[in-house]
Amino acid sequence: MNSQEKTQLQEMKSKIEQIEKLACELNDIGQGIPVIEKNVQNFLNTVFVLKFGISDIAEIDAA
Amino acid sequence: MAEDSRKYWNPFTETLPREKIRAIQLKNLRKLVEYSQANSILYQDRLKDINPEDIRTIEDVKQISLLEKEDLRLAQEDKSNFLFGDVLGVPSERVNHFRQTSGTTGKPVYVPESSESWSWRTEIWCHILWMAGFRDTDRVFIPFGYNVYVAFWEGHYAAEKLGCMVVPGGALDTRGRINKILEVKATGLLNTPTYGMHLAEVARKMGLDPRGFGIQRMICAGEPMPQATRRHLESLWGAEVYDHIGGTEPCAWAGMCSQRKGLHVMEPYFLVEILDLETQSREVEVGELGVAVVTPLGRRSFPMIRFNTKDIVRKGEAGCDCGRTSLMIEEVAGRTDDLCKIRGVLFTPVSVEELLRAEFSQIGEYEIIIERQGVMDTISLKFETREEIEEAPMRMLVAQLAERLKVRTNLRFNLLPVKYRDLPRYTLKAKRFKDLR
Numbered sequence: 181m182n183s184q185e186k187t188q189l190q191e192m193k194s195k196i197e198q199i200e201k202l203a204c205e206l207n208d209i210g211q212g213i214p215v216i217e218k219n220v221q222n223f224l225n226t227v228f229v230l231k232f233g234i235s236d237i238a239e240i241d242a243a
Numbered sequence: 244m245a246e247d248s249r250k251y252w253n254p255f256t257e258t259l260p261r262e263k264i265r266a267i268q269l270k271n272l273r274k275l276v277e278y279s280q281a282n283s284i285l286y287q288d289r290l291k292d293i294n295p296e297d298i299r300t301i302e303d304v305k306q307i308s309l310l311e312k313e314d315l316r317l318a319q320e321d322k323s324n325f326l327f328g329d330v331l332g333v334p335s336e337r338v339n340h341f342r343q344t345s346g347t348t349g350k351p352v353y354v355p356e357s358s359e360s361w362s363w364r365t366e367i368w369c370h371i372l373w374m375a376g377f378r379d380t381d382r383v384f385i386p387f388g389y390n391v392y393v394a395f396w397e398g399h400y401a402a403e404k405l406g407c408m409v410v411p412g413g414a415l416d417t418r419g420r421i422n423k424i425l426e427v428k429a430t431g432l433l434n435t436p437t438y439g440m441h442l443a444e445v446a447r448k449m450g451l452d453p454r455g456f457g458i459q460r461m462i463c464a465g466e467p468m469p470q471a472t473r474r475h476l477e478s479l480w481g482a483e484v485y486d487h488i489g490g491t492e493p494c495a496w497a498g499m500c501s502q503r504k505g506l507h508v509m510e511p512y513f514l515v516e517i518l519d520l521e522t523q524s525r526e527v528e529v530g531e532l533g534v535a536v537v538t539p540l541g542r543r544s545f546p547m548i549r550f551n552t553k554d555i556v557r558k559g560e561a562g563c564d565c566g567r568t569s570l571m572i573e574e575v576a577g578r579t580d581d582l583c584k585i586r587g588v589l590f591t592p593v594s595v596e597e598l599l600r601a602e603f604s605q606i607g608e609y610e611i612i613i614e615r616q617g618v619m620d621t622i623s624l625k626f627e628t629r630e631e632i633e634e635a636p637m638r639m640l641v642a643q644l645a646e647r648l649k650v651r652t653n654l655r656f657n658l659l660p661v662k663y664r665d666l667p668r669y670t671l672k673a674k675r676f677k678d679l680r
Contacts, residue, residue, distance in 0.1 A: 225362035
């Protein structure tokens with residue numbers, strides 16, 4: 181992996197964290213509203229998958 | 244990366260150096276152990292003597308005992324936690340996908356999936372489809388009613404996620420499915436190897452040549468597919484045919500790339516051990532046969548650590564000309580369930596399938612039956628030919644077949660030619676092996 185790819189990986193990891201944080205904030209604001217809760221769960225499912233495919237690699241690479 | 248990035252579904256995981264794959268597997272194994280201890284009744288007991296911090300290397304996973312299908316059945320029997328019992332790893336209200344095993348070897352196991360775990364499973368299948376060349380321009384026909392069985396559901400969801408147009412082919416008969424393939428100009432198929440052959444056979448009876456259908460690729464599920472069967476399907480359809488291996492409990496865990504020379508283990512998402520057949524305690528060497536023991540590292544609704552798949556596989560080297568760095572499976576040689584001794588000789592039904600598909604293209608359906616007559620075990624092969632054969636050529640075929648089977652298996656078979664369509668046809672898992680002893 182070259183330095184450009186490493187930077188790309190770290191940036192993607194950071195964005196995934198931001199999406200997770202925003203999704204959780206949206207869930208808090210929309211607590212009890214099904215349209216928010218269920219759609220936020222979909223965001224979080226995607227975040228879970230991306231953490232395995234991207235964030236894990238970025239973490240190991242940075243270690 | 245940009246130039247090459249579309250070659251892989253995930254260029255970061257698929258080309259990762261081995262030591263980094265191992266590091267990620269180790270990290271996620273510890274997390275899974277910790278999670279399972281906290282959330283699964285089954286694992287609270289099984290892992291009571293394990294401290295996640297004591298798992299310092301991947302080899303330390305061997306401190307944990309193998310998980311057998313029977314353990315899962317027992318964990319679901321007479322449990323107050325309807326319907327999944329002690330295997331459940333999330334609150335039951337989070338389960339929104341119900342699947343179950345086929346019940347081929349006993350009482351079916353119910354498989355709970357939360358939307359998170361289902362997303363993870365689907366992602367694995369995205370790798371498998373992408374590796375096999377499926378893209379958003381494909382029209383994928385799935386000629387089954389999927390019922391409660393997982394493989395085609397996974398394939399359906401993953402193909403949709405890739406952007407393929409997915410055409411479900413349930414509630415049609417075989418002729419109806421062939422017409423639908425032609426109507427939508429399908430470019431891809433997902434089916435069992437047996438049904439791939441049956442579809443081609445019926446198409447020919449309709450006066451159609453499947454090689455002209457425009458199918459570019461087929462991915463098979465549900466049954467072991469020796470290379471000879473895969474190549475036979477390729478010649479029937481004029482398409483690339485891809486295999487994968489997996490199961491309802493552990494998910495699909497290895498898939499085939501464009502080289503079509505073996506299967507890539509889906510690392511780092513899975514930890515796969517290939518253990519010796521006798522003691523199931525020693526990791527086999529490259530080139531040796533062993534039983535696959537699988538740990539899906541991202542599944543929370545149904546945590547599974549060291550599941551004994553009972554699939555017999557030949558371990559390959561890590562790495563491939565396609566650029567992927569994962570461990571390879573050279574061959575799927577059958578199942579320990581089907582491995583048996585006949586008159587002192589070790590026998591696996593896949594060896595017969597391999598021989599018939601490689602050397603006897605005139606033979607279609609077949610059935611292997613083992614019986615005990617007095618103190619002797621006998622093995623019979625019933626078979627149909629695709630076209631009617633006259634007496635003299637049939638005698639020659641039987642003689643050739645007997646000789647080749649003897650060489651291949653070291654067993655003398657009773658050969659019983661039967662009329663065309665006397666043997667059952669299968670759409671899902673074929674049951675061509677009957678041990679009646």
